Amino acid sequence: MKYRRLGKTELDVSVIGIGTWQFGGEWGLQFTQKEVDAILDKGQELGINLIDTAECYGDHLSESFIGDYLSRRKREDWIVATKFGHHFHERFTRSDKFGAKDVLEQLDGSLKALKTDYIDLYQFHSGPDEAFDNDELWTTLDKQVQAGKIRHLGTSIGSNDNLHQTEASTKVNSQVIQVVYNRLDRTPEQRVFPSCERQDLGVLARVPLASGYLSGKYKPGAVFDSTDVRHRHDPESTRQKLEEVERIAREEVPEGVDMARWALAWCLRHPAVSAVIPGCKNPAQVEANASAAELVENEG
Template structure:
């Protein structure tokens, strides 16, 4: 495993880390603690030392599994969780310091921990980024020893740029992959200048970039890849990175020609992300140990050649950029 510095947190984290949205089972399925324990422990055995979760994943069950892992292992494991999405309705007005404080305390109880290494605002409405009192709360929580660092998970580049104006924001979690390339422009430059760690989520575009899907692939009714393709439940950009499914399949076919020797595109897609020095770590998910093994193969892949980098950019420009680039 290779490691990078997570911005001004000072943490040294595994380049390939683990996101736990579906770690207890596939999206929408009941949470399985046995499955979660198996994946989490295999991750640590493989050198992963940064785990990202959220209070809404499995309605708190993911946090409980992560906490159980940390308490049972001797290795140093950095834990990031998120808060805010439990607000109903999820609006700017609902974001209040008291509610967020309660969420942090709930997460500490869920995980059985005394302090959170990193707490992140969980894709709040854009107006929240213009409210200093929200960010000031986390300075008080840090003084109380309940958190060590504040980060944000954002939907849009513009939100990330606004968030890093607050000096206590140490990390930004953002969607970045072969189908979502805009963050590599201004945002990466500004985040690096301010020593803000970049955590890349949705690196495989909800599985599209594995190269294993087809027009006949079906997803369960409770899977967001079925019910959120047009943003019916939450931001459309979280599902297939906002790319139309048929368009994504056509682009993947072209990517397969760029990497003809590799039946599984996932490691190549992850390795491409790691060519960007501004990235601190990637948090692909895994609903079974085989997915974790696939993700870790990225460490064995060579960096894309200059010719492959040009080809990837061409596919993006021709098939993806116009409908996606300027929305997020």
């Protein structure tokens, strides 16, 4: 495994993290604690130290799985990132809750679910600029940092070209940007990444496999059933993506290299990116994801 400094947080994170949206049930899979333990144990065995979750991945369900695991392991071995701002109702249904009082309640809920007394990275979760520009929210969060409940603040931008929230990061003491970035969507390279580099913000690249399109498993014409999140995507857009993936596999991926490994390492080539946070269904996928670090050039 390789590690990078997460911007001005000074945390050293594994370049491959573990995204945990799937634990909330919205991938059409229901996980058991034993399955989650196996995934996280495999991650630690391979040198991964970064877990990314959110309070709305199944109404603290993902956090609860992680918390149960952490309660039986060394908490300090992990950098735990979670998010705030939404209330989970049912699959794919959430309501915004970005008020300062609401966020304090969410923070306490996350700490309880995670069975910890501190969160390493607490992120504003894909909210509108109006909610972000609330001074009371950030003043309240700063007090929680001072109280030791939060080590660092971050922002998970909803639009991967949200320059407003990125540019305002230093002002509100947000030290990390989480953004959609992958070989099919390079938008952040234009404006967001240069701003992150100027401010020395850490960058977490989410959806690095483009919702699995860059896994190399699917050909043009693939159909996803109703339990799969990709079933909700526009069919024409899906067709175009899979045709582009086929071209990338043919023209860019070196012969003999697994496409998913290549796609994760591709994200990490950009100097702004600290880590990628792919999801995973089982320990074998964790192992495959972690192996992408071998394709990342040694630094420093």
